[in-house]
Amino acid sequence: MATGRTHRPATRSRGIPEATVARLPLYLRALTALSERSVPTVSSEELAAAAGVNSAKLRKDFSYLGSYGTRGVGYDVEYLVYQISRELGLTQDWPVVIVGIGNLGAALANYGGFASRGFRVAALIDADPAMAGKPVAGIPVQHTDDLEKIITDNGVSIGVIATPAGAAQQVCDRLVAAGVTSILNFAPTVLSVPDGVDVRKVDLSIELQILAFHEQRKAGEEASGEAAVPAAVTREESTDQGPDGEHPAVMPA
Amino acid sequence: MATGRTHRPATRSRGIPEATVARLPLYLRALTALSERSVPTVSSEELAAAAGVNSAKLRKDFSYLGSYGTRGVGYDVEYLVYQISRELGLTQDWPVVIVGIGNLGAALANYGGFASRGFRVAALIDADPAMAGKPVAGIPVQHTDDLEKIITDNGVSIGVIATPAGAAQQVCDRLVAAGVTSILNFAPTVLSVPDGVDVRKVDLSIELQILAFHEQRKAGEEASGEAAVPAAVTREESTDQGPDGEHPAVMPA
């Protein structure tokens, strides 16, 4: 997931598997909804259904956090909300900067899901001088020149990159140099960061391409009754393009 | 990944592992960049570095597609671009609808990465009557009432949901009923879909929470010199909050 540098020992943190960590926010969301409806307890079966996972997996996930359930009853909703929040580090405030206030950056600044879970947008940063001072989501945009000062003054350790691809690595380098150790990257680029810095990437285009792959597969399977042919079939002739020697089928950026 | 319903046989499509499919867009992007620089061939080592993965992994990934390399030389860039594009189904046009034209929906509509890879924004749909007719990214917004007609008229099979969480499931149901079989969900909810429909979700808040977890871990590890204690330590006393009996530390939505 986290496409940091080349490799990493899977970041198996304090015994909690990475896969489990990735699901904790899911559980937290479901639990928060239950909490709002004043539901006192919930069984692993119910909660798993709400979170869209297998109940055994959920129980094993929780077992990494400790024994927080009561056999025959289930889990105390409020208690579990607190424990997961604490485990995820959401009991403290995380100041976040967003760099690159274009369409996406502005949308992120306006996104309510950040502020509601311990994340506070400390600053919006853009390279365009014309943007400076203009308020977005009630926060005045600051110029890239002040990036280092903003980071240190606010004690920011999490940065969000929403710049064009070309600027991402440079922005990333400056963020890291200024003390940021976690980066959420929306730019369609592979970022290089030193050890100790976490990078997670969100790529809208990649997600669509994965969907397209499965979509194509469905369509093809439907057309030719799914034969028992293992592979190497419907390869060359499946699409319109004829021979394969030299194909100028280059896609634009 | 794809949080469809309860389970699914891992969607092991035609022998190509899901993990490999998820990396193909990454390779494609790196290859496209090389193609623009008119680089004729590339070795697995070079390409792997550009894509941020292990070279052995890359070679194994390509081996699922076929033997497209030349030993002692490497891979033909143009040829590989074409092969991957075809495998991902990007040689054809995919009309896409975006439902929910708020900040995020508008940003997605303006996002260049879609149009450039075979994806065409066929329509923008919003439930707000005031939005109807208003152009966003050069495309007039249409009202939800016409959703079904829009889907069928344009032959849309991929839908993007960027509505508030409360409306997502309902929109999803209507999309599916109208014939959509792939959904990219930006709403912070678990969607239930019938078998045969793929759902991929992108949750900005979850990504940040995962980063916060690691960030907290770094901070804690730094404070208490990372002892060789295997686990079950620095549990209770790690954070400020003292005992754990009944904690009203509930987070807002």
Added chain:
DNA sequence: ATGTCTTTGTGAACGCGTGCACAAAGATGG
């Protein structure tokens, strides 16, 4: 107090994904 019934917590098996390491393939030079 005892028995029954529900639900947790986890041991164990299995499958997928990853990475090493190397043989086979082909290019290139003499």
Added chain:
DNA sequence: CCATCTTTGTGCACGCGTTCACAAAGACAT
């Protein structure tokens, strides 16, 4: 034509994650 050198393609082993299935734990009724 042969030798050398580069790079692919893959067999193999290992580890993580998932799932099943069940014993232990506790609630609840009698």
